[in-house]
Amino acid sequence: MTLVSSDLSPTAAPIATGNALELEGVTRAFGALRAIDDVSFSVAAGERRAVIGANGAGKTTLFNVITGDFPATSGRVRFFGEDVTMVPAFDRIRMGLRRTYQSSLLFRNLTVRDNLFLAVRGVARGRFDFRRARASHPSQAATDELLERVRLQSVADRPVSSLSHGQQRQLEIGMALAGAPRLILFDEPAAGLSPAERRELVALLRALPEHMGFIIIEHDLDIALRVVERVTVMHNGRVFKHGTPQEIESDSEVAAIYMGGHRQ
Known part of the structure; x- marks a missing residue:
């Protein structure tokens, strides 16, 4: 084959939808x-x-x-x-467009939940609003959804520095998933x-x-x-x-x- x-x-047609x-x-x-x-x-x-x-x-x-x-x-x-x-x-x-990197780019002293929340807020409208979001805020719900999707609910409130290498990779994927890429x-x-x-x-x-x-x-x-x-x-x-x-x-x-x- x-x-x-x-x-x-070189003669390809213009990009298709x-x-x-x-x-x-x-x-x-x-x-x-x-x-x-x-x-x-x-x-x-x-x-x-x-x-x-x-x-x-x-x-x-x-x-x-x-x-x-x-x-x-x-x-x-x-x-x-x-x-x-x-x-x-x-x-x-x-x-x-989102990506992950070969070397981890995580906030190691923050919790898993906080890392995901920052990723969610970073691609949302009003991302420069520094007031702490309430539990009912859509960004909190989106964070909880990402925790479930990448299977990190059990370590949500642990600092990133305490995670295994594999869990850190899962977290990176979760952060890349923020904001419906x-x-x-x-x-x-x-x-x-x-x-x-x-x-x-x-x-x-x-x-x-x-x-x-x-x-x-x-x-x-x-x-x-x-x-x-x-x-x-x-x-x-x-x-x-x-x-x-x-x-x-x-x-x-x-x-x-x-x-x-x-x-x-």
């Missing part, structure tokens, strides 16, 4: 180094996509360009049909997790609402290929292949990349 090297050709994300010739250079080079593909609304590749393939840089943490050197980024190439990261968040980028959520915590992560990702699409970077293929519909393989900053999990898992060239045997 032949796998194409990109979802888009069903696409959550479209990248067109996206490049990010740091001096003479092109961390990602002429990357083009689209992700449909509600789609679950994995981006895989060996270390240094450009996966996290790609996420940084999608979220606006790094501006693209060239190319276009569209989010639900709107060109966001020059839109600041905080505005992309307000548009419904339209697309979430998960950057190696299974890193450092125990086998039991990995099973919990798979269950959590599978339980997300069907309309909520995500892209996951994950070195653990047993996890990545179990929770997505499509896979994009990157190599040396470029898109190498796309395919279904079954196609990618059985592809000898992809296996060679992970074993360090492929050369362009």
Whole structure:
């Protein structure tokens, strides 16, 4: 079975209304180094996509360009049909784009509940109102819903610093879910997790609402290929292949990349 090297050709039609994300010739250079080079593909609304590749393939840089943490050197980024190439990261968040990071970005001295509440308030109207919300406030109800969704009710009032690594990863996912996101980028959520915590992560990702699409970077293929519909393989900053999990898992060239045997 032949796998194409990109979802888009140079003559591709304009973005369809069903696409959550479209990248067109996206490049990010740091001096003479092109961390990602002429990357083009689209992700449909509600789609679950994995981006895989060996270390240094450009996966996290790609996420940084999608979220606006790094501006693209060239190319276009569209989010639900709107060109966001020059839109600041905080505005992309307000548009419904969320992400987690390889390194935890949590308020370790606050409780789990407080972290989730701050995430909810951060994407809500009136987020600069510093008055303590009453128990009946919609933000409190949204916080309770997130606690249940990421299965952290039992540790809701414990400080984050006392949580296991796996629970902290669950909390990060909960914070990314605040405010009904339209697309979430998960950057190696299974890193450092125990086998039991990995099973919990798979269950959590599978339980997300069907309309909520995500892209996951994950070195653990047993996890990545179990929770997505499509896979994009990157190599040396470029898109190498796309395919279904079954196609990618059985592809000898992809296996060679992970074993360090492929050369362009």
